[in-house]
Amino acid sequence: xxxxxxxxxxxxxxxIIIGVGIAVGSxxxxxxxxxxxxxxxxxxxxxxxxxxxxxxxxALSATLFVAGFIAVIHRSExxxxxxxxxxxxxxxxxxxxxxxxxxxxxxxxxxEHDVEIKGKSKLYKELFPFNNHKELELVSKGEQxxxxxxxxxxxxxxxxxxxxxxxxxKKPAGGEMKLNSTFCNLLDSFLILASQxxxxxxxxxxxxxxxxxxxxxxxxxxxxxxNFIFVVGEMLEELAFFSFTNENAKNIKPVSISExxxxxxxxxxxxxxxxxxxxxx
Numbered sequence: 493x494x495x496x497x498x499x500x501x502x503x504x505x506x507x508i509i510i511g512v513g514i515a516v517g518s519x520x521x522x523x524x525x526x527x528x529x530x531x532x533x534x535x536x537x538x539x540x541x542x543x544x545x546x547x548x549x550x551a552l553s554a555t556l557f558v559a560g561f562i563a564v565i566h567r568s569e570x571x572x573x574x575x576x577x578x579x580x581x582x583x584x585x586x587x588x589x590x591x592x593x594x595x596x597x598x599x600x601x602x603x604e605h606d607v608e609i610k611g612k613s614k615l616y617k618e619l620f621p622f623n624n625h626k627e628l629e630l631v632s633k634g635e636q637x638x639x640x641x642x643x644x645x646x647x648x649x650x651x652x653x654x655x656x657x658x659x660x661x662k663k664p665a666g667g668e669m670k671l672n673s674t675f676c677n678l679l680d681s682f683l684i685l686a687s688q689x690x691x692x693x694x695x696x697x698x699x700x701x702x703x704x705x706x707x708x709x710x711x712x713x714x715x716x717x718x719n720f721i722f723v724v725g726e727m728l729e730e731l732a733f734f735s736f737t738n739e740n741a742k743n744i745k746p747v748s749i750s751e752x753x754x755x756x757x758x759x760x761x762x763x764x765x766x767x768x769x770x771x772x773x
Contacts, residue, residue: 584625591616601730605723608692615690619735632735642735645689646728646744652682653747660752671762676706683710686724693720699763717760718753
């Protein structure tokens with residue numbers, strides 16, 4: 493901007509100097525080539541003066557017009573630049589406030605639900621990849637302009653819970669479901685999903701070595717797994733209302749398996765130690 497301003501200033505002064513030089517030079521030539529020039533103050537003399545010095549006057553008039561035009565362009569560019577600076581400052585302030593509210597929302601959620609939420613800034617970048625001090629999107633989008641990552645998290649949540657619900661529905665009539673690899677893999681996948689959105693349980697227990705090959709990626713499980721599932725679902729809903737329009741957020745319906753909460757927690761408790769009856773692979 494400084495180089496353009498300097499260039500405009502040089503152009504303005506060059507136009508003035510050249511124009512005035514042409515007007516003065518042509519006036520000198522006219523005066524030297526015209527005999528019997530005398531000073532008079534009547535209208536006829538003024539008309540003769542205008543006719544005689546028509547070219548110098550037009551050159552001077554054109555110079556003033558060009559100089560004024562350059563000055564207007566220069567002022568317009570300065571005004572546009574000032575507007576751009578104000579817009580960028582406003583965008584930066586809104587971006588900072590938006591991210592601040594996002595982190596505050598997560599902190600408050602963690603306190604209310606007695607969990608930890610890690611990587612808040614990373615999650616913000618995941619949901620709002622285009623946001624920075626020069627650009628601000630209030631609705632979450634994907635990195636390539638596609639669907640938000642939040643839709644993926646919600647979809648995975650519903651898939652895992654639907655599969656868990658199906659396992660419980662398939663148990664023998666009047667019997668209890670026993671530990672099996674499908675159940676453990678679903679727990680493992682669910683905990684990976686929870687970690688992707690930063691939700692970490694505070695109250696956990698260490699699983700028995702017997703099941704480490706089944707729960708491959710997690711060595712500790714929430715003591716109240718059903719409640720942890722509920723908290724993750726609540727978290728996804730909170731993120732939806734922050735990241736989407738109210739209309740779209742209201743359509744987010746996390747699957748519930750509350751009817752199997754007692755059985756779920758009892759099965760998870762069995763992972764604390766080897767029950768000796770044998771693990772169903």
